[in-house]
Amino acid sequence: MSIWEYANPKKFMQTSAWALPWAVALTVALLVTGLVWGFFFTPDDYKQGSTVKIIYLHVPSAMMAINAWAMMLVASMIWIVRRHHVSALAAKAAAPVGLTFTLIALVTGALWGQPMWGTWWAWDPRLTSFLILCLFYLGYIALWSAIENPDTAADLTSILCLVGSVFALLSRYAVNFWNQGLHQGASLSLDKEENVADVFWLPLLVCIAGFILLFITMVLMRTRTEIRQRRLQALLARERVA
Amino acid sequence: MRALLIRDLRLALRSGGGFGLGLAFFLILAVLVPLGVGAEGGTLGRIAPGILWVGALLACLLSLDRIFALDHEDGSLDLLATSPLPLEGAVAMKALAHWLVTGLPLTLLAPGLGVLLNLAPPAYGWLALSLVLGTPTLSMVGAFGAALTVGLRRGGLLLSLLVLPLYVPTLIFGAEVVRRGAEGMALGTPLALLAAISLGAAALLPFAAAAALRVNLR
Amino acid sequence: MILETTDLSVARGGVTVLAGLGFAVGAGQALVLRGPNGSGKTTLLRTLAGLQPPVAGRVMLSPDAVAYAAHADGLKSTLTVAENLAFWASIYGGPPPERAIAALDLAGLIRRRAGELSAGQKRRLGLARLLVTGRPLWLLDEPTVSLDVASVALFAAVVREHLRQGGAAVIATHVDLGLPEARILDLDPYRTRVLARDGFDEAFA
Numbered sequence: 001m002s003i004w005e006y007a008n009p010k011k012f013m014q015t016s017a018w019a020l021p022w023a024v025a026l027t028v029a030l031l032v033t034g035l036v037w038g039f040f041f042t043p044d045d046y047k048q049g050s051t052v053k054i055i056y057l058h059v060p061s062a063m064m065a066i067n068a069w070a071m072m073l074v075a076s077m078i079w080i081v082r083r084h085h086v087s088a089l090a091a092k093a094a095a096p097v098g099l100t101f102t103l104i105a106l107v108t109g110a111l112w113g114q115p116m117w118g119t120w121w122a123w124d125p126r127l128t129s130f131l132i133l134c135l136f137y138l139g140y141i142a143l144w145s146a147i148e149n150p151d152t153a154a155d156l157t158s159i160l161c162l163v164g165s166v167f168a169l170l171s172r173y174a175v176n177f178w179n180q181g182l183h184q185g186a187s188l189s190l191d192k193e194e195n196v197a198d199v200f201w202l203p204l205l206v207c208i209a210g211f212i213l214l215f216i217t218m219v220l221m222r223t224r225t226e227i228r229q230r231r232l233q234a235l236l237a238r239e240r241v242a
Numbered sequence: 243m244r245a246l247l248i249r250d251l252r253l254a255l256r257s258g259g260g261f262g263l264g265l266a267f268f269l270i271l272a273v274l275v276p277l278g279v280g281a282e283g284g285t286l287g288r289i290a291p292g293i294l295w296v297g298a299l300l301a302c303l304l305s306l307d308r309i310f311a312l313d314h315e316d317g318s319l320d321l322l323a324t325s326p327l328p329l330e331g332a333v334a335m336k337a338l339a340h341w342l343v344t345g346l347p348l349t350l351l352a353p354g355l356g357v358l359l360n361l362a363p364p365a366y367g368w369l370a371l372s373l374v375l376g377t378p379t380l381s382m383v384g385a386f387g388a389a390l391t392v393g394l395r396r397g398g399l400l401l402s403l404l405v406l407p408l409y410v411p412t413l414i415f416g417a418e419v420v421r422r423g424a425e426g427m428a429l430g431t432p433l434a435l436l437a438a439i440s441l442g443a444a445a446l447l448p449f450a451a452a453a454a455l456r457v458n459l460r
Numbered sequence: 461m462i463l464e465t466t467d468l469s470v471a472r473g474g475v476t477v478l479a480g481l482g483f484a485v486g487a488g489q490a491l492v493l494r495g496p497n498g499s500g501k502t503t504l505l506r507t508l509a510g511l512q513p514p515v516a517g518r519v520m521l522s523p524d525a526v527a528y529a530a531h532a533d534g535l536k537s538t539l540t541v542a543e544n545l546a547f548w549a550s551i552y553g554g555p556p557p558e559r560a561i562a563a564l565d566l567a568g569l570i571r572r573r574a575g576e577l578s579a580g581q582k583r584r585l586g587l588a589r590l591l592v593t594g595r596p597l598w599l600l601d602e603p604t605v606s607l608d609v610a611s612v613a614l615f616a617a618v619v620r621e622h623l624r625q626g627g628a629a630v631i632a633t634h635v636d637l638g639l640p641e642a643r644i645l646d647l648d649p650y651r652t653r654v655l656a657r658d659g660f661d662e663a664f665a
Contacts, residue, residue: 135407155457167408174411245550256538317532324528460512
């Protein structure tokens, strides 16, 4: 059995209907565990006090903001190459979710930055990159909503996603070049020296897993809605022709 | 291909409007900024590289939707798409024509506006050079955006939303060249990157834009 | 055969409008497409021209055989008649425009700007474009709109000359062109009444 069978709308609807309750349950379990653990059962940082705990929202949403775009890129390429409708609709469904994660990362970053750096906003490379990412999401969503024919919209947004990814990467390096920032280094990396301390690390991992599942759950739900909407449009078109 | 370039240039010259407006916009922006910021020379000189680059970018944006919209309305685009000319070549030529009537005049005008904005003397050459290297990207990326939005009502507004984020790297490196030029710093890196983006855009974007046009003509 | 289709289906706006079309057009032949408004004449011609993909079936023709003329003539109003024709001639690398100018009686107008022409004169200029393409297969969408009787006759003569030289034409029209030798294809039997193209039925089957 090939993985592409899941690209058949019917198969996708069946499988996702079965998987969705599990995904929801697991998401809730992981998020509750991770956040409660992180907020109430970790010590305050000796420098940052309890503000450090915003990390449990900030880091996972920032990661998912980027991963959502990566997922859209993959889905767009699948649509361009294999023309599976589910793939195009999944990319469409992921965009507002990704945008929301981007906004959460920006807002929590501002809340964290105020006590830490004494300012809500700084034109730091990471912050600026996220602001630019936010613009890319807006453009992508606007293009989807501006075009009536769904196949045309899928084609054009896929092309935009491909080209946009290249320019997003370019922007990332351009911004790095433009201003050296205040932002601390990566919170998670394979190099143990830079990592956050172990007590913070485990609940953070749980939170990240929870956010990944949250993303998957929401994309599944929204893709199902999109498929139903397409079905409705197909029926209406048929009605008009008849 | 040359025939298309000559036709587009001739059309731009005869219909006036379009590119003259872009230049006028650039001029007005350079007049308005000191009125808003204050006439103090040091401040103006410091922000001049950024203002001139942002101004050039916005002036370029004004005429983007005309790249394909006019040809789409009168049916030429359908005929071009069925002609022996590869659509990628047509896109590249139309972007080149757009650059010749907007980017190039903007480049020539910019040093003059640099005087108005009290730009530091060593930066004039770098301003012109950075614009010559950077504005082709603006036209090429713009042609891509115009190809995406060609059939749409109110495509102009959407076009700006799509294109402006794509202008970020060019803007950053372009303004950086001028800023470093003004301060007498080494500017080889941003200049090389600016040129690299232009070359990359010229090499790859015609294919993306032609693909978008084909989808839109369906 | 210059053009051959087998079991061709075409769609407009995601809805299949014509299905099961199979016809062939050879050198020296003209095919007239008939059908009421909305029956898919334009959609079929655009599919034949390669502007949109067929939903099903095949179109067999050499891609550099086609000259397509749509409702819009693709004229630039600020260019003169001569400049408009010269542009398309150099794009197609076809024959020089003199013969086209003579054939469609444009000699008196060549210095005028296309924007100053009447609707019928513009149409004639648009049709003259076909001659400078030098292509064998003409796909014409309502070519005689806004032409007077004399111009229609002129146009019929141009088409006939084209056919005599081994060309072919597919013409969508609902007026009489004065081309009695042309075959007529009535599109009505191929129209699809209730068929949405979307593959989303299977999602709820």
